[in-house]
Amino acid sequence: xxxxxxxxxxxxxxxxxxxxxxxxxxxxxxxxxxxxxxxxxxxxxxxxxxxxxxxxxxxxxxxxxxxxxxxxx
Amino acid sequence: xxxxxxxxxxxxxxxxxxxxxxxxxxxxxxxxxxxxxxxxxxxxxxxxxxxxxxxxxxxxxxxxxxxxxxxxxxxxxxxxxxxxxxxxxxxxxxxxxxxxxxxxxxxxxxxxxxxxxxxxxxxxxxxxxxxxxxxxxxxxxxxxxxxxxxxxxxxxxxxxxxxxxxxxxxxxxxxxxxxxxxxxxxxxxxxxxxxxxxxxxxxxxxxxxxxxxxxxxxxxxxxxxxxxxxxxxxxxxxxxxxxxxxxxxxxxxxxxxxxxxxxxxxxxxxxxxxxxxxxxxxxxxxxxxxxxxxxx
Numbered sequence: 097x098x099x100x101x102x103x104x105x106x107x108x109x110x111x112x113x114x115x116x117x118x119x120x121x122x123x124x125x126x127x128x129x130x131x132x133x134x135x136x137x138x139x140x141x142x143x144x145x146x147x148x149x150x151x152x153x154x155x156x157x158x159x160x161x162x163x164x165x166x167x168x169x
Numbered sequence: 170x171x172x173x174x175x176x177x178x179x180x181x182x183x184x185x186x187x188x189x190x191x192x193x194x195x196x197x198x199x200x201x202x203x204x205x206x207x208x209x210x211x212x213x214x215x216x217x218x219x220x221x222x223x224x225x226x227x228x229x230x231x232x233x234x235x236x237x238x239x240x241x242x243x244x245x246x247x248x249x250x251x252x253x254x255x256x257x258x259x260x261x262x263x264x265x266x267x268x269x270x271x272x273x274x275x276x277x278x279x280x281x282x283x284x285x286x287x288x289x290x291x292x293x294x295x296x297x298x299x300x301x302x303x304x305x306x307x308x309x310x311x312x313x314x315x316x317x318x319x320x321x322x323x324x325x326x327x328x329x330x331x332x333x334x335x336x337x338x339x340x341x342x343x344x345x346x347x348x349x350x351x352x353x354x355x356x357x358x359x360x361x362x363x364x365x366x367x368x369x370x371x372x373x374x375x376x377x378x379x380x381x382x383x384x385x386x387x388x389x390x391x392x393x394x395x396x397x398x399x400x401x402x403x404x405x406x407x408x409x410x411x412x413x414x415x416x417x418x419x420x421x422x423x424x425x426x427x428x429x430x431x432x433x434x435x436x437x438x439x440x441x442x443x444x445x446x447x448x449x450x451x452x453x454x455x456x457x458x459x460x461x462x463x464x465x
Contacts, residue, residue: 116249116323124401125330127462136464137403 100160104133106151122146181240184233185310191226192303198223203292206283227269234266237309242386245331247322258312263342263379265305268298270375328401336383337455343380344452351445358437365440373444411457419450
């Protein structure tokens with residue numbers, strides 16, 4: 097299952113930090129950040145929490161479940 | 170540390186240009202020896218001694234290939250992007266390295282055939298192989314001096330993904346070459362099983378050298394890292410998928426090979442099954458890893 101995210105937006109809001117710099121801060125590879133941004137990879141809870149802590153926001157601010165057909169979340 | 174880096178950086182072009190000159194000189198050596206050898210005319214001691222110069226040239230080229238591969242991998246570790254150009258350099262470097270052993274084998278065969286009064290078709294392979302090595306020594310030298318610049322790199326990488334990818338590319342190249350050479354063993358069987366064993370053993374060993382080198386370098390990097398986690402979570406997921414795919418595919422392929430050769434299990438298959446399996450696994454695993462990593 098894919099999840100939506102605002103990681104790219106937060107990266108740009110946060111002094112336009114690069115994927116590599118963000119990857120270094122949370123201890124993953126640049127490819128992992130890229131895959132999360134494109135929605136191809138669902139991060140673990142630990143990584144999602146690390147990302148939220150880095151941007152000083154809640155996990156739900158960065159990640160969201162996609163809307164279902166019936167409009168439910 | 171910076172001093173060693175400077176020495177290595179200046180050593181690459183010196184070795185590269187020396188290799189290119191050695192290959193140019195080798196054409197004069199070959200052109201002196203070949204007409205005499207194919208017509209089975211006697212060779213003087215001095216002419217025979219010319220081959221020693223070619224041997225020294227090959228040793229210089231071997232040092233150049235190893236150093237170039239090391240420097241290229243080090244550069245790619247922090248490269249912003251592993252472009253097609255760098256991949257071609259990597260392929261060229263690996264092929265040149267493997268072909269050095271081919272040069273030695275070809276010359277040894279030519280020497281033996283001349284001794285026993287047999288024709289030497291190996292000359293027609295030796296020329297293009299050394300021409301390729303000459304061209305690759307020039308291209309690699311040029312690239313090391315003018316193309317591998319600092320601005321194409323990031324300053325710091327906490328968790329490496331590039332060397333991991335480079336290892337997969339090298340695995341793909343070695344796996345393809347190994348699988349091709351093993352398949353040729355099935356198609357054109359050697360005169361005796363003993364000869365097949367020797368050639369298979371040597372071929373497998375030589376073709377695994379580049380992969381062993383890159384793995385060794387990767388292990389070295391990981392040993393220096395403070396963290397105990399060798400992969401990040403996406404790499405673990407990709408490795409898991411690739412391992413599963415490799416297991417299923419290799420089982421299916423090896424089972425069909427077993428049944429196709431069921432009536433001749435003591436023949437060629439008794440020697441070739443292992444290198445075939447090893448290179449197949451290497452190829453499938455590297456290819457699957459590249460697919461899952463690049464797909465995202």
